[in-house]
Amino acid sequence: MNGRNFSHPAVDFLVTFLKGRVQRARSGELDRGASAVEWVIISAVVVAIVGVVAAVINAALKGGADKVSDCIKGADAGSTC
Template sequence: MTERNFRTGIPAVDFLVTFLQGRVQRARSGELDRGASAVEWVIISAVVVAIVGVVAAIINRALESGAENVEDCIEGATASGTC
């Protein structure tokens, strides 16, 4: 890409033009795809966290049910019988 030396004599405007030319050049080169990759990793991480949360809730519910069964068995136990 050919770069044009655009000068207005106003330092702030010259800086802005140079900055924007650099941004456009980076966008055209595909260098900004790194941000898309980061977004993909965030989405993947969120899905994994959600799956782990669901599995943890299922295991927790199963353990609570088992604990209630054991508690009922202990309360109803007699010296001569078992659950």
């Protein structure tokens, strides 16, 4: 009974799991978390760059579409834009 008055499989699992986590934390095996944080930061920077590029392209396309629209509205048979 592991030195306790009661024994439940879920409690035993939880105790074993927590002991393993504490042992990993003390052993310095937490470098994987630092690597994951680096990947999150890199991903966030890439997403920000893509967003800026998309906004620039969107603005350029909107400007071109407005010019074409103005040209079509003011067009007559004898002139070109």
